[in-house]
Amino acid sequence: MMLEKPRIYENIEQKSLQKLLTSLQSNTLFYKANQTIAYSIRNRNLIGIMENGEANLIRFDYNGDRTIIDELSPGDIFSDMFISTYSSELSVIATTNCQVTFIEYEELLKKCRTSQNAVILLNNLFQVISKTLIKRNERIELLTTRSIRSKLLAYFELQSKKYNSKTFNLSYSYTDLADYLAIDRSAMMRELRALKEDKLIQDVNKKITILY
């Protein structure tokens, strides 16, 4: 059993939701794969809600090195409210065609005075952001382990717990996984081989099995 994902529109009836979103002057936009999704508009706290498709939250540093900060799936949210004003630039880049609804946080908050559904949506938002924070904490746990081996094992462990199975498919390419774990890809491949030789894992093209 997978930890259930908080649904941003949970507990709001479809019709009421439409009315609410309209009254919030929300905006639904479509993006093609590889397009950059702009989400920052001066002086407005926009919140982007992934409706369909996948995107990555990416950081480019001054060396041009790319790091995947997060993967965004339907129901996930992103916002410049959650992005530091003084850190390096983060971008949201569509990995597949996708559909994003933008709402203005201030509008939502205002609406809470009169609409019970707005309160529910705000709560859902809170739940989603809590889960996002959990994901970040997990990421930090991975990144603070001290070796490539332990990063890989911690990552596999987490996936295993997430899917409640010793066997699971890697959603990342190896190239992306190395980026995610902030390690050198070739060194990672080497360690992956060592893990297989030590019979700690099995790896039949991207299908990992933990053997202990």
Added chain:
Amino acid sequence: MMLEKPRIYENIEQKSLQKLLTSLQSNTLFYKANQTIAYSIRNRNLIGIMENGEANLIRFDYNGDRTIIDELSPGDIFSDMFISTYSSELSVIATTNCQVTFIEYEELLKKCRTSQNAVILLNNLFQVISKTLIKRNERIELLTTRSIRSKLLAYFELQSKKYNSKTFNLSYSYTDLADYLAIDRSAMMRELRALKEDKLIQDVNKKITILY
């Protein structure tokens, strides 16, 4: 100018706040330095609000290695709502004497139906958690750089931007800083010396100046 900290009790008048907290059956507890602050109660989404003092959010892994996930200051919050059910154990440990108010999230949410101040508090909570998420993103940015040198420089850069000055005091001990950056302390000291020799920074016992 420092980025202002969102205040959890902002925009609520002192008297109304007292009334609100009482009606939420909040609980204020006192802890001594080095005490562990329990914040997990079965089936209840408690939110801890740091009123006074400092604490650290700590992770212990199976090797006994300790990592500081976050520093908590007055106005910061922590909750098992933000902690993964399947990652390793996190603890909140008081570093000074401190005072923590616990509220139940569900109670707060319920209250939003009838109390405008509850909505304000929920918004404040949202603001604080957004800032927390930003902090985590920054941490991830530090951790994803590929060398001790770049971690140190990125950390100093961030502090410099935070305090809007090329000179600032380290709030961490070197031992803790190494933990925070997830690097070996002795290796960090070595690199710190190299940074001084390369005239990239100045370091007069914990007062760092960036020289470029």
Added chain:
DNA sequence: GCTAAATTGTTGCAAATGCAACAGATTTTT
């Protein structure tokens, strides 16, 4: 003010990691 504990500062050495540079496989684009 004394003692114990923690932190800082240093070093030699071994091991882990990153880098560069490939070839082959696979996927995507035209």
Added chain:
DNA sequence: AAAAATCTGTTGCATTTGCAACAATTTAGC
């Protein structure tokens, strides 16, 4: 279907990093 681009898998080598161990200094507890 051919060409281009990306991803996988591998290796040798240099460098960085962690580890262990220690003395010196500072801080905290009694």
